[in-house]
Amino acid sequence: MKAIWKGAISFGLVNIPVKLYSASHSNTLDLDMLRKSDHCHVKYMRVCEGDSKEIPYKDIVKGYKYNGGDYVILTDKDFENVNVEKTHTIDLIHFVYENEINSVYYEKPYYLEPEKSGTKPYALLREAIKKSKKVGIAKFVLKNREHIGVIKLFNDAIILNEMRYADEVRSDEDLSIPSSKNISAGEVDMAITLIKQLSHKFNPKDYKDTYHDDLMNIIELKANGKKIKPTGKAPKLTSTKSLMTLLKASIKKKAA
Numbered sequence: 001m002k003a004i005w006k007g008a009i010s011f012g013l014v015n016i017p018v019k020l021y022s023a024s025h026s027n028t029l030d031l032d033m034l035r036k037s038d039h040c041h042v043k044y045m046r047v048c049e050g051d052s053k054e055i056p057y058k059d060i061v062k063g064y065k066y067n068g069g070d071y072v073i074l075t076d077k078d079f080e081n082v083n084v085e086k087t088h089t090i091d092l093i094h095f096v097y098e099n100e101i102n103s104v105y106y107e108k109p110y111y112l113e114p115e116k117s118g119t120k121p122y123a124l125l126r127e128a129i130k131k132s133k134k135v136g137i138a139k140f141v142l143k144n145r146e147h148i149g150v151i152k153l154f155n156d157a158i159i160l161n162e163m164r165y166a167d168e169v170r171s172d173e174d175l176s177i178p179s180s181k182n183i184s185a186g187e188v189d190m191a192i193t194l195i196k197q198l199s200h201k202f203n204p205k206d207y208k209d210t211y212h213d214d215l216m217n218i219i220e221l222k223a224n225g226k227k228i229k230p231t232g233k234a235p236k237l238t239s240t241k242s243l244m245t246l247l248k249a250s251i252k253k254k255a256a
Contacts, residue, residue: 001111005142007088009112009125009151009158016122017115018090020142023159024109027209029216079144087141090160092151094137101135101150104169107162111154126158182240190247197254 005020033042046055063071080087090112114122129136129152136151138160150161200206214231221228238246 003113004110006115007090007140008118009122009138010089010091011121011125012092014121014125015089016125017118018112018122018158019115020160021111021113022108023111023154027212029212083141086139086146090138090140090149090151092136092138095132095134096137097133098135098150098152101163105163105166106150107164109154110149110160110162112151112158112160122158126153126156129153129158187244187247190244190251194247194250194254197251 001021003019003021006018007020008015008017034040035042046057046060047053048055061073061075063073066072112122138149138151140147140149140160142162148163148165150163152159152161218228
């Protein structure tokens with residue numbers, strides 16, 4: 001893995017030198033964009049609006065339109081100079097219980113690896129987090145923006161989970177969410193019974209992207225000139241009248 005950031009975890013007056021690595025990757029199938037008529041590959045280009053000429057990436061700079069007039073050009077050094085301490089520090093500001101944080105705020109995980117000179121304070125922070133049974137709330141700058149994140153443990157590694165700010169989470173006020181007035185106690189008991197039957201110790205290895213495999217199967221069939229037939233069928237939506245019947249049938253099927 002290649003480190004995407006180097007700096008330090010600031011824990012009080014202790015600064016732990018670390019490297020930051022992305023802890024996730026996407027398994028999205030890579031599909032190219034083609035022209036329909038002849039399957040010519042569609043190329044995306046950076047083009048100047050003024051003369052329609054393509055611009056090499058090395059010749060592109062970032063600018064802010066100041067007061068609607070001329071652009072102020074910003075370099076990588078300018079972004080670092082905004083606040084040198086912030087751009088080189090993951091600043092632990094609070095410790096909280098993890099169950100206080102709603103999962104809607106989680107964005108992306110990163111691994112934190114200590115530099116050679118930081119192995120002991122890194123291990124110390126890890127053990128302190130483990131014994132306190134809390135997680136740290138941290139501020140850090142990445143990709144020219146200040147973020148908040150959660151410092152927690154993953155096996156023996158310390159990870160930084162980037163979080164969304166409160167104003168980045170959309171409100172649910174505009175959604176039509178039903179009340180529980182029309183739900184009977186019997187229906188709730190049936191649903192709880194089904195939950196118990198489906199209860200399982202979580203193991204991430206138990207879950208796989210089967211749609212990806214199904215799509216690859218269709219690609220193989222089409223590549224070999226074979227006819228494609230749809231697999232499965234769209235679910236029949238449940239009505240209020242059939243709810244209890246379907247809950248009972250689900251419990252019976254799972255028990256069989």
